[in-house]
Amino acid sequence: xxxxxxxxxxxxxxxxxxxxxxxxxxxxxxxxxxxxxxxxxxxxxxxxxxxxxxxxxxxxxxxxxxxxxxxxxxxxxxxxxxxxxxxxxxxxxxxxxxxxxxxxxxxxxxxxxxxxxxxxxxxxxxxxxxxxxxxxxxxxxxxxxxxxxxxxxxxxxxxxxxxxxxxxxxxxxxxxxxxxxxxxxxxxxxxxxxxxxxxxxxxxxxxxxxxxxxxxxxxxxxxx
Amino acid sequence: xxxxxxxxxxxxxxxxxxxxxxxxxxxxxxxxxxxxxxxxxxxxxxxxxxxxxxxxxxxxxxxxxxxxxxxxxxxxxxxxxxxxxxxxxxxxxxxxxxxxxxxxxxxxxxxxxxxxxxxxxxxxxxxxxxxxxxxxxxxxxxxxxxxxxxxxxxxxxxxxxxxxxxxxxxxxxxxxxxxxxxxx
Ligand SMILES: Cc1ncc(C[n+]2csc(CCOP(=O)(O)OP(=O)(O)O)c2C)c(N)n1
Ligand SMILES: [Mg+2]
Numbered sequence: 586x587x588x589x590x591x592x593x594x595x596x597x598x599x600x601x602x603x604x605x606x607x608x609x610x611x612x613x614x615x616x617x618x619x620x621x622x623x624x625x626x627x628x629x630x631x632x633x634x635x636x637x638x639x640x641x642x643x644x645x646x647x648x649x650x651x652x653x654x655x656x657x658x659x660x661x662x663x664x665x666x667x668x669x670x671x672x673x674x675x676x677x678x679x680x681x682x683x684x685x686x687x688x689x690x691x692x693x694x695x696x697x698x699x700x701x702x703x704x705x706x707x708x709x710x711x712x713x714x715x716x717x718x719x720x721x722x723x724x725x726x727x728x729x730x731x732x733x734x735x736x737x738x739x740x741x742x743x744x745x746x747x748x749x750x751x752x753x754x755x756x757x758x759x760x761x762x763x764x765x766x767x768x769x770x771x772x773x774x775x776x777x778x779x780x781x782x783x784x785x786x787x788x789x790x791x792x793x794x795x796x797x798x799x800x801x802x803x804x805x806x807x808x809x
Numbered sequence: 810x811x812x813x814x815x816x817x818x819x820x821x822x823x824x825x826x827x828x829x830x831x832x833x834x835x836x837x838x839x840x841x842x843x844x845x846x847x848x849x850x851x852x853x854x855x856x857x858x859x860x861x862x863x864x865x866x867x868x869x870x871x872x873x874x875x876x877x878x879x880x881x882x883x884x885x886x887x888x889x890x891x892x893x894x895x896x897x898x899x900x901x902x903x904x905x906x907x908x909x910x911x912x913x914x915x916x917x918x919x920x921x922x923x924x925x926x927x928x929x930x931x932x933x934x935x936x937x938x939x940x941x942x943x944x945x946x947x948x949x950x951x952x953x954x955x956x957x958x959x960x961x962x963x964x965x966x967x968x969x970x971x972x973x974x975x976x977x978x979x980x981x982x983x984x985x986x987x988x989x990x991x992x993x
Contacts, residue, residue: 608885633881633911636881639879639881639885640881643884643886644886644889647886648891649889649890766916773888773889
């Protein structure tokens, strides 16, 4: 059994990247990440299994990502396999900032530990075949070292982290998703003084000279 | 009276080209930052245009592997303040449904999907009816707002309608689909 639990792995990622955008996959992943702590730089994906890698890719492609060392997407093995073809798109576009962390327990844990196909797949090999640098991590010390080293190493990269079957019991998290959107969007926009603060996707963005009804993005936390 | 035709359509190539040109005009007016696409043969000239303009550095052009991937990437771009546009075929809307209903809709992400509609009268490919014929009902059942452009809408109104649909997505904070029937 791998020594690392999902909680340990999530804690290491959140600690190593306290100010970088982190997309967190559904189910146990989100709930255990909330045990580590609720953060404005975390996007909690409440369902949408298989989508976090694509969401992370979208963030990493945006100009706003330049302010960050990395954009991190945390996926389960089941989720990665569901959105597997996104590895090809990541390999094609090569977003330098993207770090995809796969917490691999070889199971669909959130639904009762049913087996996935992951034990039959060399996930790092698959990522490398798509043109993504990949690392396999089995030991807790390795995870911290690899995470520390990943800050300045240009991506895209995939870390496949072997985790054991431990699941922490955590309360349900039932927010209105709009609240999650606004918090994360404001975080990514940075301080209002930044030219990045006004969301470019608003109505005013190049449309018949209308002004945006969204206004500035409030008072976001200071950008790292 | 035009001659009565069957399966291969009553539209002249010039009429189809004019509709594609209207979509191109709308795209250029919207000035997206990223265009994510999964092609349809009826949209070939539009995708060719997008690829050419992306080569000139006007926007980033992204070939998708699946339609839901496009919803994920576009959603991430919107969260980060960019201006994505999606172009797909209605045959692939089934692939995108879970992502649209669990991510784009509840997270209030304004997205515009330009979707080529297939499978109606004069469709030349009999393999394409099975999903496409149900797309209007599926979108309705999923509460996905959609507008239709077909031969009943004068081509002069196509570009402004696409721009209006984009504005509608932003005004209503949700994904909006423009179903474009290019062949009739
Ligand atoms: C499209 C879809 N199919 C199935 C589910 C049910 N489901 C929720 S979480 C989950 C398991 C996810 O497994 P994995 O990504 O490996 O993460 P783990 O729970 O093992 O940490 C499943 C199957 C879902 N939410 N969405
Ligand atoms: Mg798993």
